[in-house]
Amino acid sequence: KPKYHLLCHAKLWIQRYGILSNSHVETEESINAEIRSSLEHTNRQAPSKDLAYRYASAEGLRFVAQGGV
Numbered sequence: 407k408p409k410y411h412l413l414c415h416a417k418l419w420i421q422r423y424g425i426l427s428n429s430h431v432e433t434e435e436s437i438n439a440e441i442r443s444s445l446e447h448t449n450r451q452a453p454s455k456d457l458a459y460r461y462a463s464a465e466g467l468r469f470v471a472q473g474g475v
Contacts, residue, residue: 441457448456 444457444460445453
């Protein structure tokens with residue numbers, strides 16, 4: 407869940423401490439949470455195939471939503 411209030415302070419933090427080098431960790435942790443929740447809804451016969459299909463569908467939808475042709 408994004409915390410938009412933190413963006414209000416981002417300019418000050420960058421001026422004080424510089425660019426964040428480990429900000430991608432939250433993204434990786436959220437992806438792991440999504441994978442775990444996705445695995446709960448599979449039939450457990452081919453979980454990697456189910457995850458690949460789900461993420462490919464999401465990427466295709468994201469591409470079309472961003473105006474892709």
